[in-house]
Amino acid sequence: MLPTKGSDFRIIVSAEREIAYNSPDHILPWGTRRDNSRNRRFNQKLYQLYPKQGEILRVLDLGCSGGGFVKDCLDDGCLAVGIEGSDFSRKYYRAEWATIPDFLFTGDIVADFEVLFESEGRFERVEFDVVTSWEVMEHIAEHDLPKVAANVRKHLRPTGLWIMSVSPNEEIINGMRLHQTVRPKSWWVERFEQLGFYHLEDHTRYFSTQFVRGPKYDAPGSFHLVLSPDPSMAPRLPKATLGSMLLDRWLGSRSQRLIRRLLVGD
Numbered sequence: 001m002l003p004t005k006g007s008d009f010r011i012i013v014s015a016e017r018e019i020a021y022n023s024p025d026h027i028l029p030w031g032t033r034r035d036n037s038r039n040r041r042f043n044q045k046l047y048q049l050y051p052k053q054g055e056i057l058r059v060l061d062l063g064c065s066g067g068g069f070v071k072d073c074l075d076d077g078c079l080a081v082g083i084e085g086s087d088f089s090r091k092y093y094r095a096e097w098a099t100i101p102d103f104l105f106t107g108d109i110v111a112d113f114e115v116l117f118e119s120e121g122r123f124e125r126v127e128f129d130v131v132t133s134w135e136v137m138e139h140i141a142e143h144d145l146p147k148v149a150a151n152v153r154k155h156l157r158p159t160g161l162w163i164m165s166v167s168p169n170e171e172i173i174n175g176m177r178l179h180q181t182v183r184p185k186s187w188w189v190e191r192f193e194q195l196g197f198y199h200l201e202d203h204t205r206y207f208s209t210q211f212v213r214g215p216k217y218d219a220p221g222s223f224h225l226v227l228s229p230d231p232s233m234a235p236r237l238p239k240a241t242l243g244s245m246l247l248d249r250w251l252g253s254r255s256q257r258l259i260r261r262l263l264v265g266d
Contacts, residue, residue, distance in 0.1 A: 036066030066095030
């Protein structure tokens with residue numbers, strides 16, 4: 001049973017550990033108390049990749065921080081759920097935790113969790129079209145990666161994609177090492193293949209630098225992966241136009257940011 005517009009339902013996240021108590025990011029809240037990332041252009045390109053065909057798009061954001069991306073997806077008519085390891089934003093009603101509390105949850109993604117859809121007393125695990133992880137995976141210890149991948153697999157449709165940005169840089173704040181797995185892109189591609197997810201470079205190029213986080217968007221030096229459990233079932237790429245490619249190149253560029261600051265002071 002899938003939610004439709006106006007239907008009476010609720011989302012439940014059942015987690016073995018409701019908070020990632022052992023994570024440095026919970027012990028020393030840093031990104032989770034500052035970030036609220038979103039990029040409308042990424043959403044537009046995502047919807048072109050998954051055009052509406054009678055079902056609403058289902059998006060799961062792991063490491064959702066302030067929930068901005070989840071809020072945008074909901075506003076666009078998607079079913080979107082965010083899971084965050086730290087309870088900092090929840091406790092202080094920070095950012096979108098004050099506006100969409102029914103779709104943002106805490107949970108430790110290196111332990112078992114399930115996202116459930118409940119309607120009229122019946123429960124069903126939600127399978128998502130897209131799972132995202134923006135600047136999250138480098139915060140996971142290497143020995144915990146298989147569990148994260150298993151959690152994603154059980155929530156991802158065969159036609160789905162796991163989209164992420166990953167930082168290959170160390171990050172030490174006040175003596176706390178926040179990035180626990182610091183590896184180059186080639187290592188991540190190989191490791192995810194071992195875990196049953198295959199990187200689709202053509203799909204990465206399709207987004208044309210327009211991700212929620214990345215070198216253009218508050219994550220210098222990071223790279224992107226678009227993973228599929230079955231590349232033969234991955235969505236077909238829309239044909240890119242010259243205009244869309246020029247727009248992607250312009251948005252988030254130094255020139256665009258400079259002009260924006262001059263015009264609106266942002």
